[in-house]
Amino acid sequence: MYRYDEFDQRAVDERVEQFAGQIARRLSGELTEDEFKPLRLMNGLYLQLHAYMLRVAIPYGTLSSRQLHMLAHIARTWDKGYGHFTTRQNLQFNWPRLADVPEILRALASVEMHAIQTSGNCIRNVTSDHFAGAAADEVEDPRIWSEIIRQWSTFHPEFSYLPRKFKIAVTASSRDRTALRVHDIGVAIRRSDSGRNVFDVWVGGGQGRTPIIGHLVGDGIAAEDLLAYLEAIMRVYNQHGRRDNIYKARIKILVHQIGAGDMRRQVAVEFEQVKASGHVTIPQAEIDRIAAYFQPPAFETLPDEDLREARRVPGFAAWHDTNVARHKVPGYAIVTISLKPVGGIPGDASADQMDLVAELAKAFSFDEIRVTHEQNLVLAHVRQRDLPALWRKLTVAGLATANHGLISDIIACPGLDYCDLANARSISIAQAISTRFADLERQRMIGELKLKISGCINACGHHHVGHIGILGVDKKGVEFYQLSLGGSGDESTSLGEILGPAFGEAEVPDAIETLVDTYISLRHDGERFLDTYRRVGIQPFREKLYASH
Amino acid sequence: MLQVLTANRLIDGTVVYLAPSGAWVESLSKARVFESKPDAETALAVGTEAERRQLIVHAYLFEVLQAHDDLRPVRQREIIRAAGPSVRRDLGKQAAA
Numbered sequence: 091m092y093r094y095d096e097f098d099q100r101a102v103d104e105r106v107e108q109f110a111g112q113i114a115r116r117l118s119g120e121l122t123e124d125e126f127k128p129l130r131l132m133n134g135l136y137l138q139l140h141a142y143m144l145r146v147a148i149p150y151g152t153l154s155s156r157q158l159h160m161l162a163h164i165a166r167t168w169d170k171g172y173g174h175f176t177t178r179q180n181l182q183f184n185w186p187r188l189a190d191v192p193e194i195l196r197a198l199a200s201v202e203m204h205a206i207q208t209s210g211n212c213i214r215n216v217t218s219d220h221f222a223g224a225a226a227d228e229v230e231d232p233r234i235w236s237e238i239i240r241q242w243s244t245f246h247p248e249f250s251y252l253p254r255k256f257k258i259a260v261t262a263s264s265r266d267r268t269a270l271r272v273h274d275i276g277v278a279i280r281r282s283d284s285g286r287n288v289f290d291v292w293v294g295g296g297q298g299r300t301p302i303i304g305h306l307v308g309d310g311i312a313a314e315d316l317l318a319y320l321e322a323i324m325r326v327y328n329q330h331g332r333r334d335n336i337y338k339a340r341i342k343i344l345v346h347q348i349g350a351g352d353m354r355r356q357v358a359v360e361f362e363q364v365k366a367s368g369h370v371t372i373p374q375a376e377i378d379r380i381a382a383y384f385q386p387p388a389f390e391t392l393p394d395e396d397l398r399e400a401r402r403v404p405g406f407a408a409w410h411d412t413n414v415a416r417h418k419v420p421g422y423a424i425v426t427i428s429l430k431p432v433g434g435i436p437g438d439a440s441a442d443q444m445d446l447v448a449e450l451a452k453a454f455s456f457d458e459i460r461v462t463h464e465q466n467l468v469l470a471h472v473r474q475r476d477l478p479a480l481w482r483k484l485t486v487a488g489l490a491t492a493n494h495g496l497i498s499d500i501i502a503c504p505g506l507d508y509c510d511l512a513n514a515r516s517i518s519i520a521q522a523i524s525t526r527f528a529d530l531e532r533q534r535m536i537g538e539l540k541l542k543i544s545g546c547i548n549a550c551g552h553h554h555v556g557h558i559g560i561l562g563v564d565k566k567g568v569e570f571y572q573l574s575l576g577g578s579g580d581e582s583t584s585l586g587e588i589l590g591p592a593f594g595e596a597e598v599p600d601a602i603e604t605l606v607d608t609y610i611s612l613r614h615d616g617e618r619f620l621d622t623y624r625r626v627g628i629q630p631f632r633e634k635l636y637a638s639h
Numbered sequence: 640m641l642q643v644l645t646a647n648r649l650i651d652g653t654v655v656y657l658a659p660s661g662a663w664v665e666s667l668s669k670a671r672v673f674e675s676k677p678d679a680e681t682a683l684a685v686g687t688e689a690e691r692r693q694l695i696v697h698a699y700l701f702e703v704l705q706a707h708d709d710l711r712p713v714r715q716r717e718i719i720r721a722a723g724p725s726v727r728r729d730l731g732k733q734a735a736a
Contacts, residue, residue, distance in 0.1 A: 117650065119693045137696060139720050140731055141652035170730055185730075187651040435726055506716060507724040514715075517726045567714035 091152050091458060092237050092383040094202045101245065102199045105206060109133045110192035117189065132212070133195070134205025138510050141185045145208040146198060150218035150236040150260070151179035151461040155448040158459055160201040162444035168194050173444065175429060175437040177501055177552055178257070179217050179461045180208055184508055206244065211252045213243035213324075217259045219267045220462040223386060224470040226418040229281045231384045232262040235289075235316065238372065238380055239277075242317050249324050253331035254339040256324075257296075262287075269463060269579035271295045271304045272555060274341045275323060282310060289316050293323055293353060294345030297549035301585045302342040305350035307357055313377065315361075317370040322360035326353065387456040387471055392421025395474035406481055408530060409492035414477060423474050425455075427467040427484060428491040428499060432528040433521050436502040437465030446487050454480050463552075464501055466494065496533040497541055497606070498524035501552050505545030505562060506569070512545035514562025514569035519543055519598055526599040527606075536606055539619045540578075555579035557620045558605060559586040560598065571598050575605070575631055576623045587628050590636055601635060608634045641703050643670045643710065644682040645720070646695035654720045654732070655695060657682060663695060665732060667710050667721040672703065 094102070109129070116126040130136075134145040146161070153161075161181055165173050168190045169183040176182055186194055198204055207215045218236040219225065239258060243249060249256070259268040262279035270276035276292035288310040295304025311319045327341045330348070345353045364370060401407040415424040427447060430436050439447070447467055451459045454476050455469035462468055472480060484490035493499045500523060503509065505516030520543055527533055542556030553559035559574040570592035577586030593601050606619075608631050613622045623631070644657040655663040656670035664670065673679040679700050686698025702713040712718045723731015 117693065123690065123696050137647055137652055139716070140654060140723060141647075189650055506719060507726050512716075515719075515725060517724075521726065564715075567716075569715055 091154060092149075092233075092380070099199075099202070102202070102204045102206075105133070105204065106192065106195040106199050109195065113188060113192060128210070131209040132206070134208035135186075135188075135191060136209065136510070138184070138508050139506075140508065142188055142191070143508070144183045144186050144191065144194060144205055145176070146181045146183070146203060146205050147208045147215040148179050148181060148203075148461050149240050150216055150222070150233045151220050151463075152222075152233060153459045153461065154201075155452045155457045155459070157201045157203055158444050158448035158451070160197060160203070162441040162448070164194055164197055165441040165444065167197075172438055172440045174435075174504060175439065175461050175465050175467070177463050177465060177503070177550055178208075178215060179220070179463055180215060181461070182504070184504075209255075211254050211256075213246070213249050213252070213256045213258060216240050216243070217257070217268060217273075217463060219261045219263055220460040220468050221263070221267060221415065221424055221470065222460075223384060224417050224419075224422075224424045225263050225265070226416055227265055228261075228263040228418075229279055229287055230262050231381075232260045232277075232279060234377070234381045234384050235262075235277065235279065236260045237383070238317070238377070239320065241380075242320070242370065248328065252324075252328060253333045254336070256327075256341070258320075264581065266579075266581040266583075267462075269552065269555060269583075270581075271583040272297050272301070272552075272579060273304065275320065276304055277316070277320075286312075288312060289319075291319060291323070293357075294342040294350070295583075296340050296342040297552060297554045298340070299337060299547040299549075300340075300343065300346075301549070301554040302346055303583050303585065304342070305345060305353070307345075307350060307354050314372050314374070315365060317372055318364040319357070319361055321364050321370055322357045325360050325364070326356045330356075386419075387458075389419045389422060389471070390473070392473065392475075394420050395477075397474065397477065400478040403478070405485070405490070405492070406478060408534065409481055409490055410477065412492045412496065412534070413490075413494045417471065419471075421474055423472050423477060425469045425472050425477070425480065426462070426494040427469065427489050428493055429466050429489075430493055430499050430524065431488055431491050432498065433525045435517050436500050436520050439467075443487055443489060446483070447489070450480060450483060464499065466499070492530055493533060495538045495540070496530075497527050497536055497539040497602075498533060499540075500524060501540075501542040501556070503544050503551035505543075505551075509545060511548055512562065513547075513564035514545050514571065515595075516543040516545040516551055516560075516562060519560060519562070519571060519595065522599050523602055526603065536610070537618050539606070541602070542577075552579060553577070554585050555583065556586060557618075557623070558602065563592055565592075569595050571595065573598075573601060573605070573635075575628055576620065578620055589628065589632050604635050605631055641705060641710075642673045642679050642682075642700040643667065643703050643712075644673070644679075644686055644698055644700055645670075645717070646686060646689070646698040649693055649696050652696075657685060657698075661685070663689065667703075667712070668708075670710065672705070672710065673700070
């Protein structure tokens with residue numbers, strides 16, 4: 091994985107001391123809150139319902155064991171013993187004291203981490219495929235380009251005061267695990283007919299109050315031109331993006347208003363100018379330098395393992411079927427560690443669990459952990475023969491829930507339990523649903539079903555792209571929940587359609603039960619929930635759901 | 640309409656309420672209740688002054704109901720702020736109760 095050079099380390103260290111000075115000036119009264127707020131947001135520090143919240147960047151979701159140990163240490167020392175993994179592959183601490191933040195940031199910097207680009211109107215922390223470097227269908231490791239984009243975007247003076255926040259995702263697989271087309275920019279690496287890897291650039295996707303699927307604007311961009319092309323997009327956005335209305339300031343609104351064709355033309359003009367300047371053309375030597383950090387680990391030459399005997403152990407086979415994916419190297423496997431125990435808080439991990447996963451990564455997965463946008467963790471390179479031992483250790487720690495991709499593998503934002511922007515609770519709804527569907531055998535019978543919950547229209551819980559989406563709304567101080575169907579964040583991206591009037595908190599599990607039962611009654615052999623929905627449409631679900639209302 | 644003045648304490652973000660003594664306290668039950676609009680506007684001025692003195696951040700009024708000797712916020716948001724996360728009863732003010 092990438093290691094800081096002297097310039098990276100100095101930049102982060104200097105930023106920590108700069109922000110420490112700003113905090114001191116805030117506490118002494120030299121800075122007002124109005125003056126301080128944009129500064130703290132540039133350093134990932136929010137003020138939420140109960141306390142400050144520090145959002146730590148995990149670039150493209152990759153962590154070393156040492157880094158995860160440090161996150162556990164911070165959770166114990168300065169927070170309340172846990173952290174929350176987010177839908178942008180970051181980690182949030184919910185209880186830091188303002189006065190402690192400099193020490194926390196120094197601790198992060200000591201392991202090459204920071205909280206920059208996790209807030210504010212800048213290019214945010216780049217996200218990527220959590221199976222990068224292990225997926226059988228990828229054309230190269232997308233983290234190489236994620237890191238190149240990170241280096242280009244960090245502290246870029248032209249893009250530090252954008253009209254709004256800006257999110258970029260990168261994938262190199264035909265199977266999209268990044269929700270690529272609901273990002274401001276989605277970069278998809280593919281193999282061209284000539285055998286070179288080229289870049290398709292999707293622009294203007296996003297969720298929030300105006301969900302839009304991105305448009306293909308750049309088709310087959312050459313590697314050396316990628317940054318020039320991205321810079322051209324940013325310049326068009328910076329010039330024409332609205333700054334007068336926060337709700338219309340994202341690039342998706344600009345693309346929607348001028349049309350994908352006009353956007354493509356404007357970017358092409360800007361692209362020629364940026365390219366001609368030559369200042370962001372990437373030399374092959376630099377690409378090679380970054381790529382060297384992402385060379386595959388020293389895989390052994392192994393046969394695929396016969397696990398029939400191990401699968402006789404109760405519980406192992408179910409976990410093996412749901413939480414273990416095929417690796418590109420024979421004899422290895424990709425393991426998803428579910429952070430969604432029955433009745434648990436999606437994405438939360440205790441300091442002890444973080445320490446354990448860090449140790450397991452050292453022992454079983456070349457010292458590397460991934461964070462997924464679905465709020466789980468991944469050990470990407472596990473020898474198949476080690477799977478039973480790994481499963482036993484995860485089981486002891488409550489981390490072996492065999493529900494990856496099933497109905498209880500719910501994405502949920504922090505919602506009104508923590509978030510200052512939320513209108514309704516998300517976590518409690520997730521807990522009620524996962525408890526209702528606690529029977530794993532039933533979950534497996536239902537099959538793949540992605541349920542996603544947001545506590546407000548900002549859609550941090552990705553409800554627009556849930557097979558079942560749940561949006562919390564406030565009606566005169568009381569929480570209600572609006573259900574939608576048919577969303578998807580994969581390579582066949584679609585936005586959910588609202589079913590009808592919202593439900594009260596206590597009614598939601600029954601409503602989900604009705605939707606699931608309807609699907610079971612309608613599905614053909616081999617159909618997932620989404621397949622059945624796409625075949626029959628929303629009406630049968632709507633009729634069943636509101637029949638008793 | 641009964642109202643209470645609340646904010647977050649600057650140094651640690653803790654939810655606080657303006658008490659009858661003029662101090663900022665952590666417990667809603669010890670908060671001062673404003674019954675009239677002029678009183679509430681006066682309270683906001685106290686909040687602004689406390690912000691200027693670096694004690695608190697973002698003071699605002701919210702509605703409460705008097706239930707026996709206790710105060711209960713009308714909106715869910717303030718119920719959660721007063722207690723802590725509803726999904727982690729071991730955290731926030733409720734943990735010490």
